[in-house]
Amino acid sequence: MSSFGPETADASDVPDFAAVVAALDRLAPWLVRTPVVRSTSFDALCGRRVYLKCENLQHGGAFKYRGALNAVLQRPAAAVGLPVATHSSGNHAAALALAAQARGLACHVVIPEDATASKLAAVVAAGARIRRCPPGLAAREAALADWLAAEPAHLVHPFDDARVIAGQGTAALELLCEVPELAVLAVPVGGGGLLGGTALAARGASPGCRVVGVEPALADDAARSLRSGRRERLEGSPPTLADGLRSSIGWRNFVLLQRCVDEVLTVEETAIVAAMRLVLQHYRLLIEPSSAVAVAALLDGRLGRPGERVGIVISGGNVDLQQCRYLAAPV
Amino acid sequence: MSSFGPETADASDVPDFAAVVAALDRLAPWLVRTPVVRSTSFDALCGRRVYLKCENLQHGGAFKYRGALNAVLQRPAAAVGLPVATHSSGNHAAALALAAQARGLACHVVIPEDATASKLAAVVAAGARIRRCPPGLAAREAALADWLAAEPAHLVHPFDDARVIAGQGTAALELLCEVPELAVLAVPVGGGGLLGGTALAARGASPGCRVVGVEPALADDAARSLRSGRRERLEGSPPTLADGLRSSIGWRNFVLLQRCVDEVLTVEETAIVAAMRLVLQHYRLLIEPSSAVAVAALLDGRLGRPGERVGIVISGGNVDLQQCRYLAAPV
Numbered sequence: 001m002s003s004f005g006p007e008t009a010d011a012s013d014v015p016d017f018a019a020v021v022a023a024l025d026r027l028a029p030w031l032v033r034t035p036v037v038r039s040t041s042f043d044a045l046c047g048r049r050v051y052l053k054c055e056n057l058q059h060g061g062a063f064k065y066r067g068a069l070n071a072v073l074q075r076p077a078a079a080v081g082l083p084v085a086t087h088s089s090g091n092h093a094a095a096l097a098l099a100a101q102a103r104g105l106a107c108h109v110v111i112p113e114d115a116t117a118s119k120l121a122a123v124v125a126a127g128a129r130i131r132r133c134p135p136g137l138a139a140r141e142a143a144l145a146d147w148l149a150a151e152p153a154h155l156v157h158p159f160d161d162a163r164v165i166a167g168q169g170t171a172a173l174e175l176l177c178e179v180p181e182l183a184v185l186a187v188p189v190g191g192g193g194l195l196g197g198t199a200l201a202a203r204g205a206s207p208g209c210r211v212v213g214v215e216p217a218l219a220d221d222a223a224r225s226l227r228s229g230r231r232e233r234l235e236g237s238p239p240t241l242a243d244g245l246r247s248s249i250g251w252r253n254f255v256l257l258q259r260c261v262d263e264v265l266t267v268e269e270t271a272i273v274a275a276m277r278l279v280l281q282h283y284r285l286l287i288e289p290s291s292a293v294a295v296a297a298l299l300d301g302r303l304g305r306p307g308e309r310v311g312i313v314i315s316g317g318n319v320d321l322q323q324c325r326y327l328a329a330p331v
Numbered sequence: 332m333s334s335f336g337p338e339t340a341d342a343s344d345v346p347d348f349a350a351v352v353a354a355l356d357r358l359a360p361w362l363v364r365t366p367v368v369r370s371t372s373f374d375a376l377c378g379r380r381v382y383l384k385c386e387n388l389q390h391g392g393a394f395k396y397r398g399a400l401n402a403v404l405q406r407p408a409a410a411v412g413l414p415v416a417t418h419s420s421g422n423h424a425a426a427l428a429l430a431a432q433a434r435g436l437a438c439h440v441v442i443p444e445d446a447t448a449s450k451l452a453a454v455v456a457a458g459a460r461i462r463r464c465p466p467g468l469a470a471r472e473a474a475l476a477d478w479l480a481a482e483p484a485h486l487v488h489p490f491d492d493a494r495v496i497a498g499q500g501t502a503a504l505e506l507l508c509e510v511p512e513l514a515v516l517a518v519p520v521g522g523g524g525l526l527g528g529t530a531l532a533a534r535g536a537s538p539g540c541r542v543v544g545v546e547p548a549l550a551d552d553a554a555r556s557l558r559s560g561r562r563e564r565l566e567g568s569p570p571t572l573a574d575g576l577r578s579s580i581g582w583r584n585f586v587l588l589q590r591c592v593d594e595v596l597t598v599e600e601t602a603i604v605a606a607m608r609l610v611l612q613h614y615r616l617l618i619e620p621s622s623a624v625a626v627a628a629l630l631d632g633r634l635g636r637p638g639e640r641v642g643i644v645i646s647g648g649n650v651d652l653q654q655c656r657y658l659a660a661p662v
Binding site: 032034035037038040041044055056059061118122125142233277280281283284285286287317318319321325 | 363365366368369371372375387388392449453456608611612614615616617618628648650652655656658
């Protein structure tokens with residue numbers, strides 16, 4: 001496997017809407033049915049009717065539990081008895097560790113040195129074995145390959161896995177069932193698992209809904225990939241505050257990006273911080289910088305038209321508070 | 332009316348469990364059905380199974396919408412066509428303004444000068460007319476009496492009103508329906524509306540559940556009242572960070588305190604700040620200092636025994652972020 005992941009794969013291994021529906025059926029008993037929250041003051045501020053799907057209140061504090069558990073519940077017969085393994089900047093690692101714990105499995109995770117302390121603590125608390133590596137996808141994949149060679153385990157890739165993508169789409173499917181007439185549905189894009197799954201859910205459940213990915217301008221590979229028509233990659237670990245979005249888009253997710261996503265927007269770092277603060281003030285919810293990118297695009301007036309219904313999947317809420325003095329200070 | 336409220340009233344004007352049930356029936360279509368959230372890491376920290384009922388996600392960001400709307404929906408025939416009026420440190424004012432707005436009524440509110448800016452902004456946004464007054468219950472009641480003399484309006488007291496108390500109890504009733512086997516249910520106590528309503532709900536729906544009020548040590552009138560058997564009052568406006576708990580307990584609520592509440596605990600200011608911070612970190616929820624008092628008692632090990640189920644009504648989430656640098660800094 002190249003450090004950028006496979007360039008091609010069996011087309012049948014890209015999930016479809018039916019896979020998202022089946023995943024929700026499989027996962028529902030294990031999930032927090034996360035609330036969809038509203039704020040009249042925030043609506044007034046941005047001139048839209050905004051619906052936030054609170055995956056920061058999901059097990060592990062992020063949507064990642066959906067995809068990780070979907071993969072664990074569908075592992076092949078050959079993997080029974082093996083640990084599960086992955087590399088992740090944090091949220092997928094914690095999610096896989098929790099999913100493994102729920103099923104009585106061991107879990108091995110490679111975590112880069114630039115992961116936030118709170119995310120690392122969550123992985124430790126869930127009982128996973130951990131190896132650290134330098135930042136960047138190449139180093140992560142190399143460290144995991146070494147470990148897998150020494151100790152066989154069942155790989156659950158953080159985003160380029162059909163089971164993971166289908167699982168991530170279940171958050172949007174729940175949102176669309178609860179709020180059927182969204183004009184726009186926006187989610188952050190890093191490796192693209194959430195965006196790919198969300199696009200599948202929207203195309204199947206609400207075909208008229210526009211699907212938008214948002215990423216930091218400092219990690220704009222998905223926007224560039226959509227423009228150029230080929231997968232562009234990020235070099236190293238971009239210095240964005242959105243630590244969950246430092247990955248290049250995966251192959252399957254690039255296929256779904258081209259097939260089902262209307263647009264990818266980019267936002268600046270200062271807008272990310274301002275969005276976190278406004279969500280805390282208006283919704284009383286702590287969201288992580290990776291979640292705030294979509295809110296930032298909304299505040300810029302770039303999601304939907306005035307008066308329209310805009311949905312956002314708040315992807316997670318894992319933040320190191322001691323690094324967040326800006327939460328209490330106007331930016 | 333004395334500035335401390337009436338010493339006696341018609342006993343039939345103290346609400347009962349049936350009034351709470353009727354209130355929930357009346358209010359349900361108007362309310363956010365707020366989530367009950369869990370955190371495995373927080374459970375591990377305090378050695379209890381903790382259930383937080385998130386009234387910080389209620390309309391107006393506090394449980395106060397329940398009682399205010401219940402009063403508005405039950406106003407007497409003589410009040411039809413009149414504005415509604417109250418005094419409040421903020422959350423009840425915003426709640427009554429929102430309830431009036433929902434029913435197309437004018438709303439007059441007296442707000443003390445020490446109210447937080449975010450709470451004041453919410454009242455303004457909901458279209459109420461406002462008069463400011465010095466801090467302390469006596470000044471608030473005097474200012475409101477002046478205004479009522481000049482412009483007749485239907486008074487909805489922030490806590491010493493049977494309709495308000497019954498409405499506030501609906502949050503606990505929802506929680507007890509969702510989590511039937513709580514060993515302890517704890518709520519903050521200021522004027523005592525939430526505690527009175529909660530005690531009624533628990534006695535009716537879950538008689539074995541222990542009901543505990545928690546207040547700042549700097550505003551400990553309910554604890555002193557329970558000990559002495561008579562209503563003790565706070566002088567002036569106590570300098571607690573918990574701005575919603577600076578009121579002395581109301582007459583009806585004192586009756587309910589003696590009749591249905593097991594215990595009132597007090598907590599220090601530093602414990603309130605630490606509790607706010609821990610809830611933000613573990614639950615990704617912003618709670619106001621007045622809500623944090625109950626969490627602080629839990630963290631002190633004073634609510635329930637290890638392994639027991641403890642419920643807390645998180646009363647609100649209205650915080651001035653620029654005053655909250657401590658949220659990002661260890662205390």
